[in-house]
Amino acid sequence: MELQLQSDRQALDQGRIVNEFAFTVATKNGSGSQTSNNVLVRALFKMGIPVNGKNLFPSNIKGLPTWYTIRVSAQGYTARRATTEIAVAMNETTAAEDISSLPAGGVCILPQEWNWGKSRADITYYEVPVRDIVKQFDIPAERREQVSNMVYVGVVAQLFGIPLSLIREALSDNFGGKEKPIAMNFQVVEAAYHWTADNLEKSDPFYFEPMNATAGKIIITGNEAAALGALFGGMTVTAWYPITPSTSLVDAILQFQHIRQEPETGRNTVAVVQAEDEIAAAGIIVGAGWAGARAMTATSGPGISLMAEFAGLAYFAEVPIVIWDVTRMGPSTGLPTRTSQGDLIFTYFLGHGDTRHVVLLPGSVEECFEYGWRAFDLADQLQTPVFVLSDLDLGMNNWMAEPFTYPDEPIKRGKVLDKEALEAMLAQRGEWYRFRDYDGDGIGYRTLPGTDHPRAAYFTRGTGHNDRALYSERSDDWVQNMARLHRKFETARTLVPRPVVDYDPAKKIGIVSFGSNDPAVREARDVLAAAGIETNYLRVRALPLTSEVREFVHSHEHVYVVENNFDGQLALLIRMELPEDTTHTHSLALGDSLPMTSQWIVDNIMQRERK
Amino acid sequence: MATANRANARTNILGLTREDYKAGKSTLCPGCGHDSISNQIISIAYELGLDQHRVIKLSGIGCSSKTPAYFLGRSHAFNAIHGRMPSVATGATLANHELIAIGVSGDGDSGSIGLGQFKHLLRRNVPMVYIIENNGVYGLTKGQFSATADEGQFLKYYGRNELPPIDLCLEAVIGGATFVARSFSGDSKQVQTLLKAGLAHKGTAVIDIISPCVTFNNSPDSTKSYVYGKEHQILLHELEHFTPDFIEGRTEITIGDYEPGKTIQVRMHDGSYIKLQKVGEDYDPRNRSQAVELLDRAHRDQLFITGLLYYEEPRPTLHETLKLSETPLTRLPDELLRPAPEVLDRLMRDLQ
Secondary structure (H helix, E strand, C coil): CCCCCHHHHHHHHCCCEECEEEEEEEEECCCCHHHHHHHHHHHHHHCCCCEEEEEECCCCCCCCEEEEEEEEECCCCCCECCCCCEEEECCCCCHHHHHHCCCCCCEEEEEHHHCCCCCCCCCEEEEECHHHHHHCCCCCHHHHHHHHCHHHHHHHHHHHHCCHHHHHHHHHHHCCCCHHHHHHHHHHHHHHHHHHHHHCCCCCCEECCCCCCCCCCEEEEHHHHHHHHHHHCCCCEEEECCCCCCHHHHHHHHHHHHHHECCCCCCECCEEEECCCHHHHHHHHHHHHHHCCCEEEEECHHHHHHCHHHHHHHHHHCCCEEEEEEEEECCCCCEEEEECCCCHHHHHCCCCCCCCCEEECCCCHHHHHHHHHHHHHHHHHHCCEEEEEEEHHHHHCEEEECCCCCCCCCCCCCCECCHHHHHHHHHHHCCCCCCCCCCCCCCCCECCCCCCCCCCCCEEECCCECCCCCECCCHHHHHHHHHHHHHHHHHHHHHCCCCEEECCCCCCEEEEEEHHHHHHHHHHHHHHHHCCCCEEEEEECEECCCHHHHHHHHCCCEEEEEECCCCCHHHHHHHHHCHHHHHHEEEEECCCCCCCEHHHHHHHHHHHHCC | CHHHHHHHCCCCCCCCCHHHHECCCCCCCCCCHHHHHHHHHHHHHHHHCCCHHHEEEEECCCHHHHHHHHECCCCEEEECCCCCHHHHHHHHHHHCCCCEEEEEEEHHHHHHHCHHHHHHHHHHCCCEEEEEEECCEECCCCCEECCCCCCCCEECCCEECCCCCCCHHHHHHHCCCCEEEEEECCCHHHHHHHHHHHHHCCCEEEEEEECCECCCECCCCCCCCHHHHHHHCEECEEEEEECCCCCCCCCCCCCCCCCCCCEEEEECCCCCEEEEEECCCCCCCCCHHHHHHHHHHHHHHCCCEEEEEEECCCCCCHHHHCCECCCCHHHCCHHHHCCCHHHHHHHHHHCC
16 A cells, blocks of 8 residues: 555645645657746746656657656655646647546646547546637747647646746746747737636646745756856866766856856856767866866766776876766666666776776755865865766756855865975975875875976876886786775765764664655655654765765664665665675665655565564 | 086077987887887977977877877876877867877877777867877787778788778878878988977877888888888978077078979968978979878879878867967966856846
């Protein structure tokens, strides 16, 4: 039996369900429905209702089915729901499935012209003459399909209660205040709104009501947040190759590039290069990072594969770079438009030979912004590649968030010797060797090409070298170098973001998770608590795992490692690093290509705890 | 002792000796053509009074790509991965456009694994000298044919090469390069002239230097051998590169007489000139279709034609195309790297 959310039950008892339900909009890909969906999300946000929209779209330019789910939650839950109470069925090829997936008491809005009839007695149907409503207006042929999607915006606004003024504001936001498209779309919304008022009788219990829960908040995608973070992080070179779902990250860099122009000249302080492939993208940022730029790329799984050799080189040659992996599903092409956390182990060990990378794991758009800048500081301090693992859900969907906090630390460039610092070091120590561990933290001092000092140059290579940066095939040099790199990795362990921990010693069950699962885990914990299962929670925010993870895992009878990949990769890493805890660490690995639901977590933990 | 020698030695405009432009001892086979190219780089860098700290040396993988360790020891160097030096050079020169980039690649590195990166480098017009040390064979893996090996050639372990060669100069011209030259490692004068002209070029200067592999590909019937090169090299023109007197003291040469019909003078971006003295047929390297025709003929008839094969007024470099700050990106002050808090506040308000 599915455990229903307490809030839903309470609302049902009163006969009205207010601000605690979800709906799905089913359309065709490329039909322009994204505008309508964004407008609905924005308008609900403007009503002060916590809202989250998720796009479940196919790998296709035009024609294949696509779904958009919008969840409102007075309690602020933003995770995906497996079922939604309302279906806006605008795609005839999927309508049967869309209708059959509705729960009893659900609502279906569909075009009247289909003449579908009412196959289910336990749901409410609202049939709307979409074609006739649009026909009244003189819409250019190439815009008609997109504008038709405004009909359901008007219907939803009327049936469930969104003021037209807010729809107009949201349209204005969407079209950047351009009056012509705003008017063209709004006339259709208005017509549908009034047609609904005149012709349909509301017979469902779902209502939007204004709240004050979004005041001061922003709506943004994780990819846009990451782009802003990078621009505030002093990024100077981006090289990339288009790949879903990371493309919009670089698009956003270009969109906001203007905040990084020289005031007097208007010239750019950020170079954005669309490379010929991901190998070249990686090569460009490695060259730039070596020369002293703050360089990054954004890609997804297949791109990471192509970057493997450069990632290994940058680790071994100790070049700071930042690689965003907005993860999608599966090996090869997999499911290119579906979300996943399947690259955790791949990025952590990326490279041939012995490599282990720093991997940051943002769990919110706020953290996408923060790691956007912080990744450069870590890369520079550690002189190594830093990966940031976002995913399609976090990266491409719109999320409510607190306005981003301005970086609270100055830009950290790490151990870079300019001419004067090199002179001082030579005077003080009588030597400087690039890879010598003077401070015991495994991190050497580097000079940048162009440093005007006859002793500044050193030779960078992926070949074996000693601490003087000289070519060496000696085993002892090799082993010493690897040992120092491991020392450096231990330093990384002390510098990466610590986990977020909610711990009460009285509770015996712990949940460990990371990334975009956070909303589902938080909601699941509330549901479980209501059912008498109290849990603690640790959200890992980076690899290597920090000491808090060990303490947390040690101090629970059962630890559930919740993640959205098939193999349970974080659980594998925890077992690898904490072998003594293997027996009470349980992997809850989903990997179904969709954003995680609280229901799945609840069901799985209940099943095990109620044996 | 060293000081005494130094006092007697000739010095250049920077007060450095030729010795100061050397680096580690070569580990290539004795007699390798690549070493002689390294020596020419040392010579011209010394002559021109190149600031070594402004130079970066870049390479891929292979025998050729080892050589940056053997010249200009006071320059930063990056021995990258196989076939991917162009992308590393692109990134490094974007980061700091004041750096003088010298890339060394080979025929495997540029003609096979890195052919894609090579062509995209040219498309972007990344400012650098791109040297291909071309010997038609894979040396470090012991003697496989490369993509520039002669069709029909026979090698001991790998038999007959059944495939036609790729001509990297032809690829470069078609790919949009603005400076394309071919030379022979045995012709030190021509190599030096082309290197100097290449350094003066504001864009990618491709110099394909046939550089015999004494171990795996030096039999007289190979077009990449010493004997073949010495006997068959066809000079397209006599080349000289002049730096005008106003760059005082860097050279004692002054520009010679201009003879119409026999001499072509090409003025370069930095004010220097290349003078091309006619040898045989009329040839103007500024004519693209003539260059393609010549290269096609040379390719078909296995003619070893050397000289400046193609030259055009360079397009904007990648740095210019991207409208980047004049200050190298690596030297921007923090306030230009991180916009002010008000900028973030404004963006956040827009997102509300």
